[in-house]
Amino acid sequence: MELPADVKKRLTLPAEEHFYAGHTACQGCGAALGLRYVLKVYGNKTIFTIPACCSTIIAGPWPYSAFNAPLFHTAFETTGAVIGGIEAALKAKGYKVKGEDGVMVVGWAGDGGTADIGLQALSGFLERGHDGLYIMYDNEAYMNTGIQRSSSTPYGAWTTNTPGGKKRFLERKPKKKVIDIVIAHKPAYAATASVAYPEDFMRKLKKAKAIKGPSFIQLFAPCPTGWRSPTDKTIELARLAVQTAYFPLFEYENGKYKLNMPSPKKEPKPLEEYLKLQGRFKYMTKEDMEILQEWVLKEWEELKKKAEIFG
Amino acid sequence: MPKKVISGNYAAAYATKHARVEVVAAYPITPQTSIIEKIAEFIANGEVENLEYVPVESEHSAMAACIGASATGARTFTATSAQGLALMHEMLHWAAGARLPVVMVDVNRAMAPPWSVWDDQTDSLAQRDTGWLQFYAENNQEVYDGVLMAFKIGEHEKVNLPVMIIESAFILSHTYDVVDMLEQEEVDEFLPPRKPLYSLTDFDNPFSIGALGTPADYYEFRYKIAKAMEEAKKIIKEVGKEFGEKFGRDYSQMIELYKTDDADIVFMGMGSLMGTVKEAVDILRSEGYKVGAAKVRWFRPFPREELYELAKSVQGIAVLDRNFSFGQEGILFNEAKGILYNTDAKPIMKNYIVGLGGRDLTVNDVRKIANNMKKIIEKGELDKEIDWYHLKR
Numbered sequence: 001m002e003l004p005a006d007v008k009k010r011l012t013l014p015a016e017e018h019f020y021a022g023h024t025a026c027q028g029c030g031a032a033l034g035l036r037y038v039l040k041v042y043g044n045k046t047i048f049t050i051p052a053c054c055s056t057i058i059a060g061p062w063p064y065s066a067f068n069a070p071l072f073h074t075a076f077e078t079t080g081a082v083i084g085g086i087e088a089a090l091k092a093k094g095y096k097v098k099g100e101d102g103v104m105v106v107g108w109a110g111d112g113g114t115a116d117i118g119l120q121a122l123s124g125f126l127e128r129g130h131d132g133l134y135i136m137y138d139n140e141a142y143m144n145t146g147i148q149r150s151s152s153t154p155y156g157a158w159t160t161n162t163p164g165g166k167k168r169f170l171e172r173k174p175k176k177k178v179i180d181i182v183i184a185h186k187p188a189y190a191a192t193a194s195v196a197y198p199e200d201f202m203r204k205l206k207k208a209k210a211i212k213g214p215s216f217i218q219l220f221a222p223c224p225t226g227w228r229s230p231t232d233k234t235i236e237l238a239r240l241a242v243q244t245a246y247f248p249l250f251e252y253e254n255g256k257y258k259l260n261m262p263s264p265k266k267e268p269k270p271l272e273e274y275l276k277l278q279g280r281f282k283y284m285t286k287e288d289m290e291i292l293q294e295w296v297l298k299e300w301e302e303l304k305k306k307a308e309i310f311g
Numbered sequence: 312m313p314k315k316v317i318s319g320n321y322a323a324a325y326a327t328k329h330a331r332v333e334v335v336a337a338y339p340i341t342p343q344t345s346i347i348e349k350i351a352e353f354i355a356n357g358e359v360e361n362l363e364y365v366p367v368e369s370e371h372s373a374m375a376a377c378i379g380a381s382a383t384g385a386r387t388f389t390a391t392s393a394q395g396l397a398l399m400h401e402m403l404h405w406a407a408g409a410r411l412p413v414v415m416v417d418v419n420r421a422m423a424p425p426w427s428v429w430d431d432q433t434d435s436l437a438q439r440d441t442g443w444l445q446f447y448a449e450n451n452q453e454v455y456d457g458v459l460m461a462f463k464i465g466e467h468e469k470v471n472l473p474v475m476i477i478e479s480a481f482i483l484s485h486t487y488d489v490v491d492m493l494e495q496e497e498v499d500e501f502l503p504p505r506k507p508l509y510s511l512t513d514f515d516n517p518f519s520i521g522a523l524g525t526p527a528d529y530y531e532f533r534y535k536i537a538k539a540m541e542e543a544k545k546i547i548k549e550v551g552k553e554f555g556e557k558f559g560r561d562y563s564q565m566i567e568l569y570k571t572d573d574a575d576i577v578f579m580g581m582g583s584l585m586g587t588v589k590e591a592v593d594i595l596r597s598e599g600y601k602v603g604a605a606k607v608r609w610f611r612p613f614p615r616e617e618l619y620e621l622a623k624s625v626q627g628i629a630v631l632d633r634n635f636s637f638g639q640e641g642i643l644f645n646e647a648k649g650i651l652y653n654t655d656a657k658p659i660m661k662n663y664i665v666g667l668g669g670r671d672l673t674v675n676d677v678r679k680i681a682n683n684m685k686k687i688i689e690k691g692e693l694d695k696e697i698d699w700y701h702l703k704r
Binding site for chain 2: 044045047049056057059060061062063064065067068069070071072073074075077078080081082083084085086088089090091092093094095103120121123124127128
């Protein structure tokens, strides 16, 4: 459907779609939104690599594909290595990689495939300086296998292998800070982004394509199925995650940190506002919530200091 | 090109250069290292163009990167051994399942523990069900020729499968021997640039590779690989014949027969140990033994028909396995016996487990095996089926 010109003018996102209806994501899926934005920005001259994750299914079974772009499905732990191989082949074959009219090489992996089993390949991709973009869409658990905890699952969350219950067997480890591990490699570009702030996300995607060298974006993508949250609250939750500083938006470029908070002068909202909307936190006691709140503010202060010192 | 005295590993490296490989992704492991070192040297000296070398952080990533590169249309190569090959295992299935003609040299090395860096075929034979073609080289010349043929066979539109060229640790990998290399123009004519059936660079007609196959479709995908493997036998013979006609070394036989025409006893095996066996055959024949050798070059696809033809004409086959499947028997023995079961060819077959972890097999050993086989044939019954031949008593 062609949009009327006056409507088109007001849009802050590109009108064209390369991620088609008919994909098989759950209702309210943050990852599906993320894919839609990535394809809007990069178009079809993009080679996608997707390891085992929800998006394996979302993209559609053989012979269908919801992507208007080439897509390679690969094994769980291999995203970083496969995109490195694709980039090497493009160079050997004389293709222009990245830049204005170049081919974009994108790895799109979940938090389990990145923070856990794929961490080594991600490190290799960053360290060797491949000209590609690795996007970790973070829904904070192994959702495709049925909501098991990953190292990106936050303190206090219910998952099917940290199930709450009468004896309170809950997730007791803080969320692994993959973005900090990435930045330790001093990549060309690293950023956090959220599906609640598509303009910010798309600006970062454009930057990742313009910059030479390896880029990484950690995209916060709520999962109503796994978070036990209403399917119409995905954007609200993603927004609250930023507003509470649970998942602050920032970017790292040339050794410099820059905060991208939507309301930079506001103090973070109380974390409880974010937690209470999600069934996965229902086993948390008041004390648990305080522990998590404290962790969030401590991490936030640390990030602000980094932005101050390395800004 | 003049003949060169080089190691098996250098023979492999030169073959990748002459094949104009476009992407190499590799991780070092003894005794594979001098292959990838030599390739790196070619790049450092400007001897190769348009070759991207990806020094990955593990063998698993080596195969993953090769898979990404091959799906993007590049001619792709890697090399490994033992533990590295085992680590790749998951991605070996992936390369075959995604129908990508990656070529790899595996330098046969014994699996640990105990640690060993010496020759043993169990590493590669444990990958037999991954959908890779497997070629066992007897000498450095066959390593060179094998790598060149591997690209042509694997990339053939009717095959589209990955190929493993296998050489022995140290016995070939680090031993210098004469290799008759080809001129670049000869290789270019024999092996034109790869024409992939599909590539991720097809932006105007985008598709996905490896998407979910439901029970309604998965089965057919597997049948297609089985069929391509059968088809590969024909292509192997064609390419092997063409290689012989062009360059004088014929590879049209998947099992190389050596003095088997009038032989009563045939020694069957794979890889470098068959060089010793052939030498032994010559000596034993001069002593009056009617023996021959059958060198299985291609283990996958398995040359069933050639084995049957051989088995029809001999009284006994001594299968020499430099490998073992625990709880069963030598792997070549197991396969060969199984193939003959539904045929009218019923030679006496005995399995000799030899050379594990680099233990030498000598001419004298082969003579002892010949004497043992002679006795068995005279008696008409096996003393035992599996003989741990070298075992210290």
